[in-house]
Amino acid sequence: MRERLLLTGNHAAAYGAMLSRAEVISAYPITPQTMIVELLSELTASGRLDAEFITVESEHSAMAACVGASAAGARAYTATSGQGLALMHEMLHWAVGARLPIVLTNVSRAMAPGWSIWSDQSDILSQRDVGWMMVFAETVQEAQDFVLWMYRVSEQVYLPGMVGMDAFILSHTAEPLIVHDQEAADAYLPPFEPIYDLDPAEPRAYGGLVNRDHYFELRYKIYESMERAGSLLREAGEEFGEVLGRRYTPLEGYLLDDAEYVVVSAGAMTSNVRQAVRDLRDRGVKVGLLRVIAFRPFPITEVRSLLGGRRKVAVLDRNMSPGHSGIFAEEVRSALFGQPDAPPVYGYVVGIGGRDVRVETVVDVVDDLTVREEPEMALYVGVKGLPIGPLRRDSQITRLQPLEVQP
Amino acid sequence: MRWAVPEAEFMDPGTLGCQGCGGALSMRMVLKEVGDDAAAVLPACCWSIIDGPWPLHSLNIPVLHTAFETAAVVATGIKAAKRHQGKDTTVIAWAGDGGTFDIGLQALSGAAERNEDILYVCYDNEAYMNTGIQRSSATPVGTWTTTTPDERPEPRPKKDIMAIMAAHRIPYAATATSAYPDDLARKVRTAVAARGGMRFLHVLSACPPGWKMPADQAIEAMRRAVLSKVFPLYELRNGRDLTITVWPDREVAIEEYFELQGRFAPLEHEPQTVEQIRSDVAERWQALVDRHERTMALAGA
Ligand SMILES: Cc1ncc(C[n+]2csc(CCOP(=O)(O)OP(=O)(O)O)c2C)c(N)n1
Ligand SMILES: [Mg+2]
Numbered sequence: 001m002r003e004r005l006l007l008t009g010n011h012a013a014a015y016g017a018m019l020s021r022a023e024v025i026s027a028y029p030i031t032p033q034t035m036i037v038e039l040l041s042e043l044t045a046s047g048r049l050d051a052e053f054i055t056v057e058s059e060h061s062a063m064a065a066c067v068g069a070s071a072a073g074a075r076a077y078t079a080t081s082g083q084g085l086a087l088m089h090e091m092l093h094w095a096v097g098a099r100l101p102i103v104l105t106n107v108s109r110a111m112a113p114g115w116s117i118w119s120d121q122s123d124i125l126s127q128r129d130v131g132w133m134m135v136f137a138e139t140v141q142e143a144q145d146f147v148l149w150m151y152r153v154s155e156q157v158y159l160p161g162m163v164g165m166d167a168f169i170l171s172h173t174a175e176p177l178i179v180h181d182q183e184a185a186d187a188y189l190p191p192f193e194p195i196y197d198l199d200p201a202e203p204r205a206y207g208g209l210v211n212r213d214h215y216f217e218l219r220y221k222i223y224e225s226m227e228r229a230g231s232l233l234r235e236a237g238e239e240f241g242e243v244l245g246r247r248y249t250p251l252e253g254y255l256l257d258d259a260e261y262v263v264v265s266a267g268a269m270t271s272n273v274r275q276a277v278r279d280l281r282d283r284g285v286k287v288g289l290l291r292v293i294a295f296r297p298f299p300i301t302e303v304r305s306l307l308g309g310r311r312k313v314a315v316l317d318r319n320m321s322p323g324h325s326g327i328f329a330e331e332v333r334s335a336l337f338g339q340p341d342a343p344p345v346y347g348y349v350v351g352i353g354g355r356d357v358r359v360e361t362v363v364d365v366v367d368d369l370t371v372r373e374e375p376e377m378a379l380y381v382g383v384k385g386l387p388i389g390p391l392r393r394d395s396q397i398t399r400l401q402p403l404e405v406q407p
Numbered sequence: 408m409r410w411a412v413p414e415a416e417f418m419d420p421g422t423l424g425c426q427g428c429g430g431a432l433s434m435r436m437v438l439k440e441v442g443d444d445a446a447a448v449l450p451a452c453c454w455s456i457i458d459g460p461w462p463l464h465s466l467n468i469p470v471l472h473t474a475f476e477t478a479a480v481v482a483t484g485i486k487a488a489k490r491h492q493g494k495d496t497t498v499i500a501w502a503g504d505g506g507t508f509d510i511g512l513q514a515l516s517g518a519a520e521r522n523e524d525i526l527y528v529c530y531d532n533e534a535y536m537n538t539g540i541q542r543s544s545a546t547p548v549g550t551w552t553t554t555t556p557d558e559r560p561e562p563r564p565k566k567d568i569m570a571i572m573a574a575h576r577i578p579y580a581a582t583a584t585s586a587y588p589d590d591l592a593r594k595v596r597t598a599v600a601a602r603g604g605m606r607f608l609h610v611l612s613a614c615p616p617g618w619k620m621p622a623d624q625a626i627e628a629m630r631r632a633v634l635s636k637v638f639p640l641y642e643l644r645n646g647r648d649l650t651i652t653v654w655p656d657r658e659v660a661i662e663e664y665f666e667l668q669g670r671f672a673p674l675e676h677e678p679q680t681v682e683q684i685r686s687d688v689a690e691r692w693q694a695l696v697d698r699h700e701r702t703m704a705l706a707g708a
Contacts, residue, residue, distance in 0.1 A: 024487045052487035056480060057517030064477035064514065068448065068484025071471050074491055076484070090474055098471075198446045198469040198485060200496055205464035207472035208449075209456060 002181040009143040009170035010035035013105040016147025019185040022077035024069035026054040033107040036079040059084035063091035070100035073197030082109035096131035101154035118354020119167040121319040133161040134296040136266040140175040152236040157225040166268040188243040230297040250294035259288030260311040266292040269357040276362035308341040325377040344375040417467040427622030429612030440595035445497040451475035452503035476510040478502040479518035482525040504531040504545035519575035532614035549674040560673035573646035577605040581642035584611040586629035619669025634659035649698040
């Protein structure tokens with residue numbers, strides 16, 4: 001039965017795994033993902049979800065257990081964050097090379113040191129080139145639904161899929177959630193019918209030594225499947241609308257039609273961008289929003305057509321690739337490069353380590369964008385004591401003052 | 408001489424193992440008892456090579472290759488899937504000493520502590536052989552490897568992996584070697600029958616190139632390891648009840664084991680280390696005998 005509940009992003013992710021009828025779940029707790037592991041433990045212990053739950057001793061092992069389970073033909077799920085995702089890195093590659101349709105929810109958190117549990121997408125974006133499909137949720141509903149969406153595509157292309165959601169802003173925020181009817185979810189996502197499942201009747205070896213005369217071709221197949229995933233994501237997003245009442249797309253535009261300026265954003269902070277766009281429109285600024293939902297495969301053609309011909313583009317990055325720029329900005333720039341109508345792209349680095357990205361922050365960014373003459377790789381927004389601008393060597397960053405103790 | 412070992416073979420000839428490879432022989436012997444309703448996990452180790460390059464495969468069971476440190480947990484994942492599917496397949500994690508004593512110890516400990524229903528076999532050739540003979544924590548004291556050269560041979564005694572496994576209170580653990588095939592076969596049989604929980608076999612497996620000896624001496628070296636009590640053969644139930652399964656039928660000095668192998672050459676210049684090993688071996692053997700007798704006494708009572 002379809003239910004409407006008030007739930008957090010974390011609980012929604014667990015419901016996503018339940019609606020997907022995950023068969024083997026293996027996960028390790030880490031703030032801010034822990035509630036996902038806890039709820040899935042409860043759901044499996046109570047029998048509401050008929051799955052094997054493996055309480056492994058690390059995230060590396062969580063992904064390794066998923067690799068084993070998926071190779072043996074089970075639908076496997078895990079969730080992690082920050083340090084945990086980094087620890088998994090080797091096995092994330094394994095899942096790709098072994099062509100295993102595992103789905104993972106990553107609650108994005110800043111990397112240590114210093115220890116920080118707050119929102120920052122550097123963790124997930126550090127896994128950009130591994131070969132996982134990646135989508136970014138903005139709402140609690142998407143935190144649930146994208147798990148199903150990923151499985152739907154993963155199991156067609158035999159590539160794993162990752163759902164990104166932001167620490168606290170989404171993981172711990174309660175919003176209304178429609179928990180789909182299980183039968184409808186089953187209609188959308190039929191049981192996984194693996195081609196191979198380590199059947200003793202078919203004694204093959206998987207993932208062993210490959211010589212130089214085969215490796216490139218095996219990888220080529222992966223690149224090709226990832227390309228195919230682009231159109232499948234679109235199809236599966238349409239089907240989601242038909243079967244479960246919500247249509248999903250790799251990109252989402254907001255007030256783009258006549259927009260001269262476009263703000264590109266991904267994840268939960270996009271809600272504030274949307275509000276800022278409305279406020280700026282009230283002031284007469286012709287600005288729109290482009291939300292990146294699918295990051296891998298990157299919707300290059302649509303990005304070109306949606307951004308081509310605009311006056312200026314601001315890309316908000318809650319992440320930074322030191323020595324280059326924010327990563328979404330890199331991606332957008334490279335998609336637009338060489339296009340005759342390519343707009344200048346201004347990279348804005350915001351909200352690092354969970355610093356708030358408020359509606360006013362976005363308004364400040366757009367105000368800066370409209371007057372700034374030359375595009376910059378990375379403009380830093382909200383560094384203490386500094387106005388919006390590029391890196392300035394030897395700049396005076398305001399020191400934190402010790403608390404005054406009242407006698 | 409006839410051994411109580413099944414004639415069935417689940418490994419094809421023509422593997423990429425070196426001549427006299429103890430690791431290849433261990434696999435052949437173990438599979439004879441496990442049979443073909445099984446699947447194996449191979450982490451990075453010589454067996455990543457021995458099985459053959461894609462698309463070749465020498466075993467008559469499916470094999471999933473995996474990362475170096477993940478044998479126990481990948482096997483756990485496979486077993487979970489098989490259990491969910493209602494299948495009773497024996498899942499074998501097959502790892503070298505490096506993949507067991509060192510980099511894979513964390514995942515192994517996790518699986519052992521959770522008492523996962525897998526058969527973990529460590530074929531121990533006492534160094535990282537795949538990468539060209541570097542020390543591991545299974546390398547015995549006084550040994551030459553490429554990272555413990557003659558000028559500074561291995562300074563520390565071999566890690567006692569069986570004691571570590573015993574501390575996890577797993578249902579069944581045993582040491583074995585192909586030089587005693589009937590003992591090995593019986594232990595595999597026992598381990599397969601003990602399904603439902605974690606089973607661990609520590610199988611000494613000679614490596615002629617790594618041990619610096621002729622290929623035709625592999626079996627003899629493994630036999631002398633047992634006879635000299637450097638590698639005693641025993642089994643452990645629930646981490647507690649220990650029984651010695653092979654009692655040396657003749658005295659073999661540790662020097663007779665060492666002299667077969669060039670890797671122990673540094674010991675020629677270290678008589679004190681040799682004496683230290685002699686007393687350690689005697690002490691460990693006595694401790695095993697004491698525990699064996701206690702097990703017998705408890706069983707008889
Ligand atoms: C994470 C990682 N580190 C290092 C290696 C390189 N490596 C492959 S096999 C191996 C040694 C294996 O030693 P052991 O487990 O004893 O098996 P053997 O080769 O001796 O049979 C090493 C160091 C690797 N594959 N993965
Ligand atoms: Mg070794």
